[in-house]
Amino acid sequence: MRRKTRNFRLGNTGVGSDHPVTIQSMCNTPTADADATLAQIRELATAGCDIIRVSVDTPQDIEALRDIIPASPIPVVADIQFASGMAVKALDAGCAAIRINPGIVRDKLLLQPIAAKLRETDAVVRVGVNAGSLPPHEIQRRMNAGMNHDEAITDALCDAALSQCQELEKLSVYNIKVALKCSSVPVSISACRRFAAMTDYPLHLGLTEAGTPRRGILKSTAALSALLTDGIGDTIRISLTASPLAEIDAARQILEACGIRETMPEIVSCPTCGRTEIDLIKLATLVENIVDDFKAKGEMPNLRKIAVMGCPVNGPGEARDADIGISGSRNGQLVIFRQGKVICTAQYDEAINFFIGELSR
Numbered sequence: 001m002r003r004k005t006r007n008f009r010l011g012n013t014g015v016g017s018d019h020p021v022t023i024q025s026m027c028n029t030p031t032a033d034a035d036a037t038l039a040q041i042r043e044l045a046t047a048g049c050d051i052i053r054v055s056v057d058t059p060q061d062i063e064a065l066r067d068i069i070p071a072s073p074i075p076v077v078a079d080i081q082f083a084s085g086m087a088v089k090a091l092d093a094g095c096a097a098i099r100i101n102p103g104i105v106r107d108k109l110l111l112q113p114i115a116a117k118l119r120e121t122d123a124v125v126r127v128g129v130n131a132g133s134l135p136p137h138e139i140q141r142r143m144n145a146g147m148n149h150d151e152a153i154t155d156a157l158c159d160a161a162l163s164q165c166q167e168l169e170k171l172s173v174y175n176i177k178v179a180l181k182c183s184s185v186p187v188s189i190s191a192c193r194r195f196a197a198m199t200d201y202p203l204h205l206g207l208t209e210a211g212t213p214r215r216g217i218l219k220s221t222a223a224l225s226a227l228l229t230d231g232i233g234d235t236i237r238i239s240l241t242a243s244p245l246a247e248i249d250a251a252r253q254i255l256e257a258c259g260i261r262e263t264m265p266e267i268v269s270c271p272t273c274g275r276t277e278i279d280l281i282k283l284a285t286l287v288e289n290i291v292d293d294f295k296a297k298g299e300m301p302n303l304r305k306i307a308v309m310g311c312p313v314n315g316p317g318e319a320r321d322a323d324i325g326i327s328g329s330r331n332g333q334l335v336i337f338r339q340g341k342v343i344c345t346a347q348y349d350e351a352i353n354f355f356i357g358e359l360s361r
Contacts, residue, residue: 013096131187
């Protein structure tokens with residue numbers, strides 16, 4: 001069951017439990033370079049990004065936003081860090097949302113002009129707390145009171161976010177979403193579960209400093225799948241030390257694996273074993289690439305499942321529920337089947353061409 005939250009619009013995108021879980025990323029181009037930033041935004045939007053965040057630190061960034069926002073195909077969020085005064089200017093430039101960090105924007109007086117502009121523009125504010133920006137004495141104080149390190153960070157994350165949310169509501173700002181981020185999987189899960197039980201704010205999920213794709217995707221999957229299958233999470237970002245495009249692909253696959261988004265088609269493949277007489281890894285990768293090409297052209301037929309199997313034992317037999325499948329056989333041949341019924345047995349190249357033709361039907 002999806003956790004019930006408040007709902008609002010972030011630009012033309014719905015946020016909250018009445019809307020689909022959306023994918024977010026962040027540009028790694030200099031925001032002041034409007035052309036480069038727009039080019040990356042368009043590329044990310046084509047890949048499946050729903051919301052994009054850009055860093056805003058300088059007057060040059062603000063000027064660029066005036067060109068970026070009208071041309072962006074997806075809502076733009078301004079990431080505000082040390083220069084809190086940039087929040088008002090970013091909203092004036094037309095940003096659909098801003099992100100502020102309670103660990104940095106701590107002075108309540110600084111929130112007043114930001115809140116006034118949020119009310120005026122009906123924009124969204126993301127209260128984004130990072131464990132690394134929490135005051136060290138707050139962690140130590142909790143540990144002195146008997147909490148272990150992870151418990152102290154969880155408690156401090158939730159308190160920092162809740163405190164700033166309450167201050168914003170005192171200033172009549174209600175379009176609030178919250179992110180509680182750290183690099184620890186257990187802390188991320190416990191903090192989000194705790195905060196979700198306390199409030200109705202939509203939650204943005206993700207690990208910060210997750211690492212390179214090899215480690216970062218594994219850590220992010222461990223944390224986000226636990227929360228998403230609990231019904232917690234309204235927007236997500238898979239933060240990676242990589243191209244933002246890798247973040248979109250990883251986020252999409254996590255949502256599909258958790259059943260949050262329907263996979264069309266789902267591609268399944270068996271592990272290798274001693275019966276395998278073909279290069280199954282090569283074949284599975286080829287099928288994924290073929291399907292990606294069809295999707296990129298908007299020509300993907302309405303298939304629920306495609307199976308790539310190593311031998312006839314696991315082919316038409318165990319994968320009989322696949323709409324179409326391809327499996328290895330003897331003498332370098334491949335077998336093509338539909339719903340467990342063999343429709344073609346041929347040598348590799350001929351079988352691949354037949355398989356592509358079947359996908360084109």
